[in-house]
Amino acid sequence: MNEFELIQHFFTRSACAQGGEHILLGIGDDCALLQMPAGHSCAVSTDTLVSGIHFPDNAPACLLGQRALAVAVSDLAAMGATPVGFTLAITLPELDAAWLQAFSTGLSAMAQQCAIRLIGGDTTRGPLAMTLTVMGAVPDQQALLRSGAQVGDLLCVSGSLGAAAAAVPVVLNETASDTLAESTLQALLAAYWSPQPQLKLGQYLRGKAHAALDISDGLLADCGHIAKASNVCVQIQQAQIPVATAAYELLGAEQALQCALSGGDDYQLAFTLPSEQLASLQQQFADVCVVGQVCAGAGVQLLDAAGRIVRQSYNGYQHFN
Amino acid sequence: MNEFELIQHFFTRSACAQGGEHILLGIGDDCALLQMPAGHSCAVSTDTLVSGIHFPDNAPACLLGQRALAVAVSDLAAMGATPVGFTLAITLPELDAAWLQAFSTGLSAMAQQCAIRLIGGDTTRGPLAMTLTVMGAVPDQQALLRSGAQVGDLLCVSGSLGAAAAAVPVVLNETASDTLAESTLQALLAAYWSPQPQLKLGQYLRGKAHAALDISDGLLADCGHIAKASNVCVQIQQAQIPVATAAYELLGAEQALQCALSGGDDYQLAFTLPSEQLASLQQQFADVCVVGQVCAGAGVQLLDAAGRIVRQSYNGYQHFN
Numbered sequence: 001m002n003e004f005e006l007i008q009h010f011f012t013r014s015a016c017a018q019g020g021e022h023i024l025l026g027i028g029d030d031c032a033l034l035q036m037p038a039g040h041s042c043a044v045s046t047d048t049l050v051s052g053i054h055f056p057d058n059a060p061a062c063l064l065g066q067r068a069l070a071v072a073v074s075d076l077a078a079m080g081a082t083p084v085g086f087t088l089a090i091t092l093p094e095l096d097a098a099w100l101q102a103f104s105t106g107l108s109a110m111a112q113q114c115a116i117r118l119i120g121g122d123t124t125r126g127p128l129a130m131t132l133t134v135m136g137a138v139p140d141q142q143a144l145l146r147s148g149a150q151v152g153d154l155l156c157v158s159g160s161l162g163a164a165a166a167a168v169p170v171v172l173n174e175t176a177s178d179t180l181a182e183s184t185l186q187a188l189l190a191a192y193w194s195p196q197p198q199l200k201l202g203q204y205l206r207g208k209a210h211a212a213l214d215i216s217d218g219l220l221a222d223c224g225h226i227a228k229a230s231n232v233c234v235q236i237q238q239a240q241i242p243v244a245t246a247a248y249e250l251l252g253a254e255q256a257l258q259c260a261l262s263g264g265d266d267y268q269l270a271f272t273l274p275s276e277q278l279a280s281l282q283q284q285f286a287d288v289c290v291v292g293q294v295c296a297g298a299g300v301q302l303l304d305a306a307g308r309i310v311r312q313s314y315n316g317y318q319h320f321n
Numbered sequence: 322m323n324e325f326e327l328i329q330h331f332f333t334r335s336a337c338a339q340g341g342e343h344i345l346l347g348i349g350d351d352c353a354l355l356q357m358p359a360g361h362s363c364a365v366s367t368d369t370l371v372s373g374i375h376f377p378d379n380a381p382a383c384l385l386g387q388r389a390l391a392v393a394v395s396d397l398a399a400m401g402a403t404p405v406g407f408t409l410a411i412t413l414p415e416l417d418a419a420w421l422q423a424f425s426t427g428l429s430a431m432a433q434q435c436a437i438r439l440i441g442g443d444t445t446r447g448p449l450a451m452t453l454t455v456m457g458a459v460p461d462q463q464a465l466l467r468s469g470a471q472v473g474d475l476l477c478v479s480g481s482l483g484a485a486a487a488a489v490p491v492v493l494n495e496t497a498s499d500t501l502a503e504s505t506l507q508a509l510l511a512a513y514w515s516p517q518p519q520l521k522l523g524q525y526l527r528g529k530a531h532a533a534l535d536i537s538d539g540l541l542a543d544c545g546h547i548a549k550a551s552n553v554c555v556q557i558q559q560a561q562i563p564v565a566t567a568a569y570e571l572l573g574a575e576q577a578l579q580c581a582l583s584g585g586d587d588y589q590l591a592f593t594l595p596s597e598q599l600a601s602l603q604q605q606f607a608d609v610c611v612v613g614q615v616c617a618g619a620g621v622q623l624l625d626a627a628g629r630i631v632r633q634s635y636n637g638y639q640h641f642n
Contacts, residue, residue: 025466028467029400029468029534029550030396030397030533030534030535031366031400032366033364033365033400033464034362034363034365035362036357041354042354042456043353043354044352044354044355044406044408044440045351045352045441046442046443046452046454047410048410048443048452050412050445052447054445075351076351076352085365087365087367089368089369089452091450119365120366120367122367124375125374127371127447129448131367136352143346143354145350212351213350213351
């Protein structure tokens with residue numbers, strides 16, 4: 001099987017997944033062609049995952065395919081975009097049919113779930129890595145930016161935090177997991193391997209939230225991005241952070257909180273919202289929690305139950321530090 | 322300088338290059354936002370370059386930045402698209418400010434030349450590699466596909482072929498270049514490091530050419546893609562192929578012809594055209610050559626001056642063979 005046949009064979013399912021009404025031309029020409037619906041812009045985001053840096057060298061291919069797409073689509077959710085198509089540039093050390101079969105199964109499952117279709121890509125030889133570029137449609141003027149937070153907004157997150165970061169030693173087999181309850185183990189592995197892009201919530205928040213992003217670097221660091229882009233201070237009430245139960249069960253309260261604050265990889269949304277929007281939002285999205293508020297000033301403040309500032313030294317994951 | 326500052330600092334020039342009227346939001350949020358002009362589709366293509374596979378490990382960073390973008394934009398040219406924006410996912414073994422400075426200088430120069438703007442990306446640590454995803458605008462129904470070739474069309478190429486492939490041993494310092502004329506050496510290095518995306522020609526060919534692609538795998542292999550997608554036979558007259566002078570001077574007639582047929586990396590366009598379009602086309606694009614024709618049948622036939630089929634065993638570059 002040559003390179004061209006390889007690409008066609010394994011990725012056909014992802015190319016035929018749900019969606020596709022805005023794809024005029026998919027895989028197989030020099031470019032794919034997308035046609036956004038009238039009155040919509042095209043949202044674009046690129047993510048790279050490198051073996052040994054972003055996932056373990058021996059990562060199960062199916063889970064890896066699933067996670068790689070989920071992480072990328074999460075950026076569309078954070079803009080309030082509806083997924084349309086994605087490209088996959090994958091670098092492989094060798095042509096391993098079983099690995100590719102499993103990877104494309106995981107990729108296709110997530111593509112189905114997100115109603116996004118593979119529209120092109122590139123397959124090259126080299127150390128295992130992949131870059132996904134996702135494209136979605138967002139109604140003009142309604143994209144959720146980082147820069148719109150307003151003084152008086154509530155700060156909300158879409159669900160519990162910390163399980164993905166807590167799961168890393170389990171994923172790497174660096175911790176004894178045989179004493180863990182099976183349900184805890186499964187919750188940790190699911191948080192790491194199967195983050196759920198918050199697409200419905202992102203689309204609901206169009207025209208309602210003032211600022212939003214997905215939590216990839218950790219709550220503190222990502223709220224720092226909102227604070228900087230919006231020229232405001234983001235205050236976080238430490239006691240209100242929805243720390244994931246599985247993280248708590250594995251690590252105890254203090255370390256689980258650290259995972260929630262700084263661990264990243266949860267791919268929940270953080271967003272700021274006028275308070276009058278909260279009740280109807282929580283009726284539809286029961287997992288949404290208020291964790292703080294936006295006030296005048298700069299930067300991020302973490303507050304304890306008495307309203308005192310908690311000192312934090314760690315500011316999120318940076319590859320080159 | 323942290324990861325966020327690094328990205329901002331070195332790639333700001335590329336982000337501020339020419340163009341940009343269709344970019345609603347550039348670098349710095351979860352997604353960029355593009356707005357195609359009315360009546361246009363969005364053309365998308367992804368290319369990966371891996372160190373040691375697609376370029377030498379010690380490639381000069383400035384030339385590499387220039388070439389990486391040119392190769393990617395060439396796919397837009399092949400669709401007849403007008404460049405809009407691109408994302409750059411770059412994986413670096415270390416934070417080397419001098420290297421990044423040089424790379425971004427080359428990238429910016431090519432971005433200026435192509436009027437395309439950097440709109441986002443990802444910077445990760447790992448073995449040197451880069452994935453560029455380019456986006457352009459193409460008027461509805463006018464994209465140049467591989468599938469439209471018609472029996473009776475002329476087969477044309479946009480310029481001379483073979484110099485980029487001939488240059489590889491020179492680029493790798495595997496051949497003594499001190500006996501070469503300086504002009505030949507420069508022509509070879511320019512062909513390899515500075516391919517020129519045929520944007521003006523691609524845009525001219527909208528609504529005129531029946532099929533087109535850029536020659537990245539070699540003339541024979543790429544004409545095979547047209548033949549297959551269009552269900553036709555593509556005949557190439559060997560004597561009419563515009564073999565690059567520099568390739569001829571380095572390698573002699575026979576090997577230079579092989580480079581033109583199978584070497585790839587030239588990023589000229591190959592396209593099929595009704596014969597009545599030829600005269601006005603060549604008035605504006607003097608380098609365009611007729612190299613064959615489209616007839617009923619399948620596959621690619623290489624013909625000698627007497628019209629006999631020349632046997633060819635090599636079918637273009639495939640990473641996994």
